[in-house]
Amino acid sequence: MRAIELKKLSYTYSKKTPFEKRALDNVDLAIEEGEFVGLIGATGSGKSTLIQHLNGLVKVQEGEVVVAGMSASDKKSLKQLRFTVGMVFQYPEYQLFEETVARDVAFGPKNMKLEKDEIDRRVRRALEVVGLPYDEFAERSPFELSGGEKRRAAIAGVIAMEPKILVLDEPVAGLDPVGRREVLALVRKLHEEVSPTVIMVSHYMDDIAEMADRIVALKEGRVVADGSPQEVFGEREKLAQAGLALPSAARIADKLTERGIELPRTIVTPAALADALAEIKAKRAANEPAAQDGEREDGENV
Amino acid sequence: MPQIELNNASYSYRVGEGQTVRALRGVSFSVEKGEFVALTGMNGSGKSTLAKLLNGLFTPSAGDVLIEGINTRDEERTFDIRRKAGMVFQNPDNQMVATVIEDDVAFGPENVGIPREEIVERVDWALEAVGMSEFRKRSASKLSGGQKQRVAIAGVLAMKPDIIIFDESTSMLDPEGRAEIMEVAKKLNATGITVISITHNMDEAAQADRIIVLRKGRLVLDGTPKEVFASPEVEACGLALPPATELARMLTERGFAFSETVTDEDGLVEGICAQLN
Numbered sequence: 202m203r204a205i206e207l208k209k210l211s212y213t214y215s216k217k218t219p220f221e222k223r224a225l226d227n228v229d230l231a232i233e234e235g236e237f238v239g240l241i242g243a244t245g246s247g248k249s250t251l252i253q254h255l256n257g258l259v260k261v262q263e264g265e266v267v268v269a270g271m272s273a274s275d276k277k278s279l280k281q282l283r284f285t286v287g288m289v290f291q292y293p294e295y296q297l298f299e300e301t302v303a304r305d306v307a308f309g310p311k312n313m314k315l316e317k318d319e320i321d322r323r324v325r326r327a328l329e330v331v332g333l334p335y336d337e338f339a340e341r342s343p344f345e346l347s348g349g350e351k352r353r354a355a356i357a358g359v360i361a362m363e364p365k366i367l368v369l370d371e372p373v374a375g376l377d378p379v380g381r382r383e384v385l386a387l388v389r390k391l392h393e394e395v396s397p398t399v400i401m402v403s404h405y406m407d408d409i410a411e412m413a414d415r416i417v418a419l420k421e422g423r424v425v426a427d428g429s430p431q432e433v434f435g436e437r438e439k440l441a442q443a444g445l446a447l448p449s450a451a452r453i454a455d456k457l458t459e460r461g462i463e464l465p466r467t468i469v470t471p472a473a474l475a476d477a478l479a480e481i482k483a484k485r486a487a488n489e490p491a492a493q494d495g496e497r498e499d500g501e502n503v
Numbered sequence: 504m505p506q507i508e509l510n511n512a513s514y515s516y517r518v519g520e521g522q523t524v525r526a527l528r529g530v531s532f533s534v535e536k537g538e539f540v541a542l543t544g545m546n547g548s549g550k551s552t553l554a555k556l557l558n559g560l561f562t563p564s565a566g567d568v569l570i571e572g573i574n575t576r577d578e579e580r581t582f583d584i585r586r587k588a589g590m591v592f593q594n595p596d597n598q599m600v601a602t603v604i605e606d607d608v609a610f611g612p613e614n615v616g617i618p619r620e621e622i623v624e625r626v627d628w629a630l631e632a633v634g635m636s637e638f639r640k641r642s643a644s645k646l647s648g649g650q651k652q653r654v655a656i657a658g659v660l661a662m663k664p665d666i667i668i669f670d671e672s673t674s675m676l677d678p679e680g681r682a683e684i685m686e687v688a689k690k691l692n693a694t695g696i697t698v699i700s701i702t703h704n705m706d707e708a709a710q711a712d713r714i715i716v717l718r719k720g721r722l723v724l725d726g727t728p729k730e731v732f733a734s735p736e737v738e739a740c741g742l743a744l745p746p747a748t749e750l751a752r753m754l755t756e757r758g759f760a761f762s763e764t765v766t767d768e769d770g771l772v773e774g775i776c777a778q779l780n
Contacts, residue, residue: 244647244677348546375593375674377545377703378743404677407746446678449746449768456772462779471750479757481779 203267204366204398205232205255210264212250212422224250226422228264232400234365237392239413239430240402243444247422248402252368255400256286269365284313287364287396291371293355294348302328302346302354303339309362327361328354330395331387349380353387360395367396371403385412410434410448410469418443431467450474504572505533506666506697507557511566513720514552526552528720529566536665539689539698541711545741548717550701554670557699558588571665586615588666589659593674595651598658604646605630605639608657615662622661629657633687649680656687666697674703685710705745709766716740733764747771 212225224247232238242248253259254266257279266273269285290296299305306327310320325335331353338346343354352372360367372388373381385408392399403409409416409430416433418426420443426433434440434451447455450471454464462481468474514527527549534540544550555561556568559575568575570584592598601607605626612622630636633653638646643654652672659667669688673681685707692698700711708714714731716724718740724731731737732748744752751765751774761774 243679375671375703377741378705379545379741382743406678444679450750453747453750453768453771456768457775460772460776460780462776471746471753475750475753475757478754478759478775478779482758485779 202234203231204234204236204269205230205400206265206267207231207251207254208265208267210251210254210261210266212247212254212259212262214250224422225254228422228424230417230424230427232398235397237399237401237412237414239409239416240400240419241404241406241409241416241445242419246419246443248419249370250422251419252288252370252400252402255366255368256283256288258288284309284362285364286366286368287359287362289356289359289367289369289372291374293359294343294351297343297351297355297358300342301340302333302343302357303335305343305354306357306361309358313362323361323363324357327357330360330390331357332383333357349376349383352376352380352384356384356387356391360391364396366398366400367391368400369402372401373403373405373408388412406434406446406448407450410450418445420444430469434469435466437466506536506571507534507699508569509533509556509566510569512556512563512568513565514549514556514561515564526720527556527563527717530717530720530722531566532715532722532725534697534699536697537692537695539692539710539712540700541708541714542699542701542717543703543705543708543714543742544717547719548740549720550717551670552720553717554590554668554699554701557666557668558590559584560590586662587664588668589662589664590668590670591652591655591659591672593671595648595655595675598655599643599651602642602644604635604641604643604654607643607654608661611658611662625661625663626657629660630654632660632691633657647680648676649683652676652680652684653687656684656691660691664696666699667691669698669700669702671701671703673707681707705743705748706767709745709748716742728766729764732766 207228207230210225210228214222214224240248250259254261254273255268257273261274268282271278271282273282297305303324306324307320310323328335328338333350333353343351346354369388373384376384388401389412413430416430417424418433425443426436426439434447448469451469454468454474458464464477468477509531511529511531512527513529515523515525517523542550542553556563559581562576570587573580573584575584599607600610608626608629609622612625630639633656635650635653635657643651673684688698688700702708709728714728715722716731723740724734724736732744745766747768748765751761751771759778765771765774
């Protein structure tokens with residue numbers, strides 16, 4: 202089933218003023234249910250404007266946005282749209298506001314006018330899923346949690362609405378290495394257990410290469426690449442034109458290729474690079490006697 | 504005399520009734536003029552507290568912090584310490600005080616009553632040093648995050664500091680912005696300014712001359728990037744390895760052998776070439 206469809210979507214900020222800026226330009230994009238899409242692009246490429254269309258935070262100006270069969274232009278379905286698309290913004294912990302973690306997480310489900318039992322069930326489940334056991338965290342103030350815990354509590358507030366589609370904008374920005382690892386593992390788990398369709402915006406190409414099934418790259422409001430990580434990062438020239446970096450494994454593979462160790466451009470993760478290099482090493486070890494024969498032949502030919 | 508000296512410095516603060524957080528516990532180290540030091544550790548390890556001790560925003564609960572021999576407890580010298588040790592903060596949007604960029608950079612020197620001609624000279628020099636001269640008459644609001652941080656650095660530079668402390672100044676920037684700030688930091692360091700960079704980014708830490716790692720308020724590692732990333736303690740401190748170091752580890756599991764600890768991509772490439780070519 203189709204989760205999201207954007208048809209010829211364009212958006213201009215500050216129309217008819219000297220500051221007019223076209224943030225999206227004729228974007229066509231279809232995302233199927235179950236996909237994990239990495240959305241990449243330089244700052245100002247239109248990523249934020251695009252995701253804000255998905256739950257009606259910005260009004261559709263030109264084109265069409267259809268999410269789970271609902272048109273984002275239809276005011277009547279706006280509420281339902283907000284419950285279908287869960288948004289985790291940058292630094293979501295700044296949006297914690299209630300006195301206890303449980304009340305903060307319950308805010309979304311309450312807005313959905315669910316029964317009390319159902320709200321409780323969802324709050325418990327969301328806290329368990331993000332790794333903040335209910336009995337330990339429910340009654341604590343969100344403001345006394347650590348940085349990583351705060352972020353997970355904020356994410357719990359979004360997933361308590363059990364959205365079919367989860368959109369995360371730079372979910373690991375500003376976290377320390379442990380916090381990063383935890384939140385990335387959590388995103389993977391949410392994709393499997395809560396929200397089948399995930400869109401993750403990130404500047405960290407290493408994370409995108411590891412996590413996404415599909416990458417969509419934006420430049421100046423247009424889709425300039427769309428495909429598997431291997432396909433998108435494989436197109437080095439296009440990527441450079443869009444002002445985007447490579448994952449470190451691909452960058453190292455290029456440096457090695459320059460030095461005569463030829464590696465395919467489809468290598469985007471450290472594991473793939475390590476395996477490819479181990480294979481080359483094994484081959485060279487097996488060919489060593491043969492290589493010596495070759496040298497001898499060359500010698501005779503001279 | 505070292506430029507920065509911490510002798511058994513501790514810092515505690517109270518939260519609520521009777522609860523005390525011991526953010527730093529007996530930390531001692533010294534930094535010589537011109538060093539590039541990365542200060543790292545998990546959230547809550549005491550990094551930012553330490554940064555605030557270095558420019559006298561906090562005074563230690565016990566022990567001493569000396570900047571060029573001046574004790575940060577000496578309130579009459581607080582102003583001298585702040586001028587010697589400038590600080591660039593995390594959020595690029597919170598550091599601008601004026602709307603026009605050159606006014607923003609001039610704010611510090613104006614406040615301390617430096618003559619007009621010299622302010623103009625300093626602003627020119629500082630904006631040039633961070634590569635923002637062409638933007639001087641523009642409004643700060645239209646800049647990218649990296650450009651805003653460069654203006655913030657120019658504002659610190661206009662005070663002619665001997666030490667610049669970057670308190671997670673790249674953490675809110677995109678990769679391009681991060682690279683810009685690292686480049687500026689290295690360039691300033693090459694002119695003799697001491698750089699203390701507080702960071703979670705292991706790639707950035709690996710570019711420093713020296714890495715100091717804090718854990719639960721204590722100094723646990725202090726050495727070159729090679730020494731620190733070779734230490735088994737690194738992961739216990741909640742840190743990751745730089746991607747190149749991690750890859751070298753994965754290759755070692757697959758039969759490769761590196762003669763020295765890999766801390767950056769070029770070192771990794773050399774190490775692999777030596778084994779395959």
